[in-house]
Amino acid sequence: MTGVLPNQQISQMIEDRQIKAVPPVTPAQIQPASLDLRLGHEAYRVRASFLAGRGKSVTSRLDEFEMHVLAFPEEGAVLEKGAVYVVPLMETLALPEDVSATANAKSSTGRLDLLTRIITDEGVEFDRIPAGYHGPLYAEICPRSFSVLVRPGMSLNQIRFATGNAVLDDAELRALHAQSPLVDGEAVIEGGLGFSVDLRPTEGSLVGYRAKPHTGLIDMGLIRHYPPQDFWEEVHSDNGQIILDPGAFYILVSREAVTIPPEYAAEMAPYVAMVGEFRVHYAGFFDPGFGHSAAGGAGSRGVLEVRCHEAPFVLEHGQVVGRLVYERMSAAPTQLYGAGIASNYQGQGLKLSKHFASPKPHRGASPRLGS
Numbered sequence: 288m289t290g291v292l293p294n295q296q297i298s299q300m301i302e303d304r305q306i307k308a309v310p311p312v313t314p315a316q317i318q319p320a321s322l323d324l325r326l327g328h329e330a331y332r333v334r335a336s337f338l339a340g341r342g343k344s345v346t347s348r349l350d351e352f353e354m355h356v357l358a359f360p361e362e363g364a365v366l367e368k369g370a371v372y373v374v375p376l377m378e379t380l381a382l383p384e385d386v387s388a389t390a391n392a393k394s395s396t397g398r399l400d401l402l403t404r405i406i407t408d409e410g411v412e413f414d415r416i417p418a419g420y421h422g423p424l425y426a427e428i429c430p431r432s433f434s435v436l437v438r439p440g441m442s443l444n445q446i447r448f449a450t451g452n453a454v455l456d457d458a459e460l461r462a463l464h465a466q467s468p469l470v471d472g473e474a475v476i477e478g479g480l481g482f483s484v485d486l487r488p489t490e491g492s493l494v495g496y497r498a499k500p501h502t503g504l505i506d507m508g509l510i511r512h513y514p515p516q517d518f519w520e521e522v523h524s525d526n527g528q529i530i531l532d533p534g535a536f537y538i539l540v541s542r543e544a545v546t547i548p549p550e551y552a553a554e555m556a557p558y559v560a561m562v563g564e565f566r567v568h569y570a571g572f573f574d575p576g577f578g579h580s581a582a583g584g585a586g587s588r589g590v591l592e593v594r595c596h597e598a599p600f601v602l603e604h605g606q607v608v609g610r611l612v613y614e615r616m617s618a619a620p621t622q623l624y625g626a627g628i629a630s631n632y633q634g635q636g637l638k639l640s641k642h643f644a645s646p647k648p649h650r651g652a653s654p655r656l657g658s
Contacts, residue, residue, distance in 0.1 A: 289451030290617030291320050291552045292386070293575070297448065305386075308378045316442065319574040319620040320552045323393070323442035324405070324424060327375040330357045330364070336371055336427055337406075344408040345425050349373065363438040365504060368430045373406070376424040377440070380416065382448075388416035389554075390446045391572040397592045398640035399505060400432035400498060400536045403443045416446075431594070432498040432536045433518065436506040443507075445572065447552070453614040455551075460613055463548070469613075470543040471586050479556050479610035482589055485542040486604035487527045488637075494529065495522040495539040496639060496646075505642055515639055515646040527604035531595035539593055540637040542605060544586030547577040550619050553611045555589075566594045567609045575616060576623025588636050 292300070294317050300306045306322065316323040333352040339345045357364055357372070366372055382388065390405035391414065404413040408422045416424075426444055437443075455463065457476050464474045475481035486494045496519040505513065522529060522537065531537065547553050555571035578587035591608065602608075639646070 288617045290449060290453040290615040292448040292450070293616055293618050293620035294319050295621050296617065297322055300386075300448065305381050305383060306378060307381065310377070312378065318445065319576060319622050320616060321445040321447040321572060321574065322378070324390070324426070324444045324446055325377040325440045325442055326359065326426065326437060327377050328359050328439045330359065330366065330372040330374045330428070331355075332357060333371050333373055336429070338413065339406060339408055339410050341409055341411060345373070345406060345410075345423070359437065359439045361438065363436045363506070363508070366428055366430050366435050366437060368432065368434045370429070372428045374426045374428060376405075376426055376444075378446075379423050381421045382416070382419055384419040385450050386448050387418040387450075388420070388446050388448050389572075390414040390416070390444050391554075393443060393445050394590075395507075395640040395642065396443045398538060398590065399435065399507075399642070400430070400592070400594070401435065401443065402429040402431055403427065405444055405446070433502055433505045436504055436508075438508060441507055447572065449614070450617060453617075455613045455615065463551070463613065467546070467548050469546050469548075472543060475607065477610075479612040480545075480553075481607045481610045482541045482543050482545065483605045483607045484591060484602060485540050485588070486524050486529060486602065492523040492525050493521055493637070494524045495537050495637065496520065497522050497532075497538075498536040507642070510641050511644050513643050515643045518643070519639065519646075521646075529602050531593065531600045531602055533595050533597055533599060535595055537591075537593040537595075538637070538639060539591040539602075541589040541591060541608075544588050545573070545578050545611065546586050547573050547575055547613075549575045549623055550616050551575060551613050552616060553577075553613045556610045556612050566596070567591050573611070574623075575620050590638055 297317055301312050331349050332354045334354060335352060337348055337352055339348050392403050396403055404427050406425050406427055407416055460476050469480055488494060499518055499520055502518045552575055553573040
């Protein structure tokens with residue numbers, strides 16, 4: 288059946304050795320509609336980002352671009368801000384001729400401004416693996432705001448598998464919204480479900496966070512450990528707008544509370560230049576059950592990872608900044624996002640990555656950045 292493959296079919300792919308790994312895949316890696324991918328034991332520091340290209344392997348291109356090899360001991364190794372690395376992953380694929388795959392950064396990865404993408408032998412696109420691919424997987428990693436400490440076996444990316452074209456067109460999306468509301472208000476549907484930025488909070492003036500330019504190291508294995516104020520500046524607004532600074536990275540939140548029904552998944556559509564002078568969202572995949580009542584949610588607002596490009600840009604409350612493309616599942620998953628599995632962001636609002644302790648705003652003393 289056409290659609291995104293659910294967890295039980297991913298488990299079958301592992302059993303059929305269409306997904307192989309050393310060490311073997313663990314149950315904790317299997318999500319409702321995706322598989323967490325694990326870093327291997329070394330990283331290649333390279334001069335520039337690259338794609339292998341037709342007829343070429345990643346290892347042959349590494350011979351061109353490699354600067355040095357960084358081993359990952361069990362205690363971890365540091366990936367430096369601004370550098371580009373290629374890391375062989377523990378998982379390899381032997382996909383059937385009718386199954387393709389798509390990868391994304393995990394939510395916590397994107398919220399740290401870690402640009403990480405999957406590349407493959409003979410690959411001509413990032414994060415896209417053609418049907419029938421047999422071969423290794425590699426993560427290209429470029430820390431943008433913070434240097435990070437990583438260890439073998441850590442998961443920065445996730446991959447999902449699909450047969451055929453599972454994307455809902457606008458008419459199908461409107462019908463789904465009428466049957467099971469996808470947002471807590473009017474649905475703007477045009478090439479997907481539009482979502483906008485919230486710059487008028489119901490309480491206070493805190494609308495987001497901006498990464499500080501010169502910070503310490505973040506150990507990716509430490510949860511709720513770091514004081515937010517050491518790495519982030521609060522962004523406040525009392526007029527429903529902020530000005531994005533070129534080169535700065537922001538965490539904002541959508542105005543809409545989004546729901547992904549159990550029989551569907553969703554992907555954040557790629558950045559469109561007409562929207563504005565910025566990129567929204569590295570971690571672009573939403574599992575079945577995100578924000579859904581069946582998984583203990585009541586609508587979850589989307590956290591927006593925003594990087595401004597060449598020019599300062601005025602962002603205003605309610606401005607549409609992206610769209611969600613919904614995809615059918617080939618079958619309903621036997622587990623849902625947030626239902627009995629570790630899910631850090633079910634029911635979320637404005638929220639930093641899981642590595643940070645809960646923020647404690649200093650009311651009246653925080654700078655009103657961007658207001």
